[in-house]
Amino acid sequence: MSISRPKIIINVTDGSLGRVNAVGDGVAGLIIQMATAPTGHAFGVAKKYSSFDSLPTELQSKDSCILFYTLAPGADLWIMPVITGTYTVPDIVNKAHGQAYAKNLLAAGGGTIRFIAIDAQQAHSTVSSAITNAQALAVDDTNGYNPVIIFLPAQYNSSLPSLIGLTSNRVGVYISETGRESGLLLGRLASTPVQRHIGRIKDGSMPITDAYIGTDKIEVGGAKITEVVEKGYITLGTIQGKSGYYYETQPLATDPAGDFATIANRRVIDKAVLIAYQTYLNELKDEIEINQDGTIAPGVIKHYQGLIENAINQQMTASGNISGARAFMDPKQNVLSTSKLAVSLSILPLGYAEEIQVNIGFTTSLE
Numbered sequence: 386m387s388i389s390r391p392k393i394i395i396n397v398t399d400g401s402l403g404r405v406n407a408v409g410d411g412v413a414g415l416i417i418q419m420a421t422a423p424t425g426h427a428f429g430v431a432k433k434y435s436s437f438d439s440l441p442t443e444l445q446s447k448d449s450c451i452l453f454y455t456l457a458p459g460a461d462l463w464i465m466p467v468i469t470g471t472y473t474v475p476d477i478v479n480k481a482h483g484q485a486y487a488k489n490l491l492a493a494g495g496g497t498i499r500f501i502a503i504d505a506q507q508a509h510s511t512v513s514s515a516i517t518n519a520q521a522l523a524v525d526d527t528n529g530y531n532p533v534i535i536f537l538p539a540q541y542n543s544s545l546p547s548l549i550g551l552t553s554n555r556v557g558v559y560i561s562e563t564g565r566e567s568g569l570l571l572g573r574l575a576s577t578p579v580q581r582h583i584g585r586i587k588d589g590s591m592p593i594t595d596a597y598i599g600t601d602k603i604e605v606g607g608a609k610i611t612e613v614v615e616k617g618y619i620t621l622g623t624i625q626g627k628s629g630y631y632y633e634t635q636p637l638a639t640d641p642a643g644d645f646a647t648i649a650n651r652r653v654i655d656k657a658v659l660i661a662y663q664t665y666l667n668e669l670k671d672e673i674e675i676n677q678d679g680t681i682a683p684g685v686i687k688h689y690q691g692l693i694e695n696a697i698n699q700q701m702t703a704s705g706n707i708s709g710a711r712a713f714m715d716p717k718q719n720v721l722s723t724s725k726l727a728v729s730l731s732i733l734p735l736g737y738a739e740e741i742q743v744n745i746g747f748t749t750s751l752e
Contacts, residue, residue, distance in 0.1 A: 410579045410656055411499025413571040414463040414490050416477055417447060418505040418564070422466055429484060431465040431493035440464075449504040449568030455592045456572025463498055465490045474507040478519040478535060487535065488522055496531040499655065500574050502538070502559075502567035509542040516553050516638050523555035530662050532655035534637070534648065536570055539618065541599035541609060548617030554639040557648060559619035562597045569593070570619070573632070579652035580706045582737050583619075583632045590629025596621050603630055617641070650734060653706055657697060657732055664696045665689075665728075673720055680716045689714055689728055697730070708733040 414431075422428045423441035434440050437454035444450050444464065453462060467477060467486055478487045491498055507515065519535040526533050538561035539545060548558060559570055569591050573583050581588070598606040598613070603621055610622050614633050622633040635648040645651045668689070674682040690712040697710040713729045720726055 410652070411574075412461045412463065412494060412497045413453070413457075413575045414465070414494060414498040414501035415449060415453070415567060415571060416465050416467055416486055416490060416501065416503045416505075417444070417449060418469040418503075419443070419447075419466045420469050422468075426464070426466060428466050428468050429486060429489070431463050431490045433461055433463050433494075435459065435461050447504065447568075448563070448565035449571075452565055452568035452592060453572040453575070456569070457575040460572075460575045461497075462571070462575070463490060463494050463501075465493075473511055473515075474503055474505055474537060475511050475515040475518050477503060477505075478515060478522055478537070480518070480522040480525055487519075488526075491522075491526050491531065491533060498531075498533060499652070500534045500536060500571065502536040502571050504564040504567045505538055506540055506561065506564055507538050508540060509545045512537070512539050512558060513546050516548070516551065516556050516558065519556045520553035520638075530659065532658060534651055534655075536567070536619075538564065538567060541613065543612070545613065545616060545618065548636070548638040549615075550640055551617075551638045552640070554637050554643060554645040554651060556638045557619055557636065558617075558638055560598055560613055560621070562599070565593075566621075569621075574648075574652075578704065578706060579656050580649050580735050582649055583635050586624065586627065586631065590627065590631055591621065593630060596630045649737070653701075653734060654732070656701060656706065657710075657730070660696050660700055661693055661730065664693050668692070673726065675721060679719065679721065681714070681718065681720060683716070686714045686716055689726070693728060693730055697732070705735075708735055 421443065423443040426432055426441055436459060437445065440450055465486060472484065476482050479485065480488045487501060490501060515537050519537055523533050523535050534555055534557060536557045536559055539558050540562055541560055559566055561567065577588065596603040598609045598620060601609060604623055610620055610633065613620050617636045617638060619636065620633050621630040624631055637646055637648060637651060639646050645654060674685050676682055693712045694710060701707045702709055710730060710732045715727065718727055
């Protein structure tokens with residue numbers, strides 16, 4: 386029998402929702418490509434800002450920063466400027482790169498950053514490598530219980546690769562023609578709870594007066610919007626009967642049938658993981674009462690199940706993040722031999738009305 390350090394292990398199960406192809410919380414991080422470093426903020430250095438007025442003048446002129454604070458006034462935003470033209474988006478999110486900008490940004494946040502985006506322009510030719518690098522970084526950071534989603538920009542091109550069928554469920558790719566779209570996406574995420582669909586109509590349209598997909602304005606880019614949506618990209622669109630622009634869907638770069646194929650589901654499970662870790666951390670290395678037959682005492686089972694159910698219900702169910710949660714512990718697990726205790730937590734998420742069908746017709750009677 387080998388000896389290892391005491392630890393908490395959280396295993397997230399996938400495939401339980403039976404999703405089909407028809408389909409809060411946290412601090413934002415922004416990497417901005419710039420020709421000149423902001424006053425008092427050197428290239429490659431991460432700094433946290435808590436208001437638009439606290440930004441250096443150079444950052445106050447950046448549309449991504451303006452739009453972020455328009456949507457999320459008073460929110461914390463970690464920013465790292467990177468010199469334009471020297472590093473590509475795949476370089477920026479490469480954890481093994483000499484500069485490792487995104488990795489260093491996450492480290493500076495001390496585990497508080499839950500989503501990052503990049504104010505840059507990226508051609509279709511580097512999207513695939515950027516996704517690979519971003520997923521590797523996100524998974525690496527998650528191992529330290531700092532769950533993060535990395536959002537990558539991509540300029541429209543008919544040759545954009547399809548993201549359907551990939552396995553990068555911690556990466557989202559959004560259509561970005563100018564770079565300012567990073568501020569829109571981060572601002573929406575920073576100002577809404579974890580379960581919220583980024584395109585929710587009740588939250589209002591984006592605070593912009595024009596938007597493009599390729600060289601087309603969104604209003605006339607219907608075919609291109611349909612194309613990128615079907616390929617798994619995040620993009621703005623229009624809603625008939627509503628003015629302004631709204632996000633179409635909320636996909637991540639993975640199989641749409643997976644439990645964590647959407648931004649909302651990814652954020653919800655990440656929050657649950659963090660709560661579970663914090664809940665059971667104090668229980669690590671504690672005594673466990675065992676019955677004469679070797680099973681776990683009922684009081685212990687009730688205690689451990691109650692701890693996580695109460696924590697999840699108080700912090701998530703009561704906040705409307707999920708529909709409910711239930712914990713289960715097998716009393717027959719052999720704790721004496723393994724020194725391991727397993728608890729299963731089932732979370733019932735919320736659904737999303739992405740299609741509403743109304744059947745209308747005449748009738749000869751209303752009785």
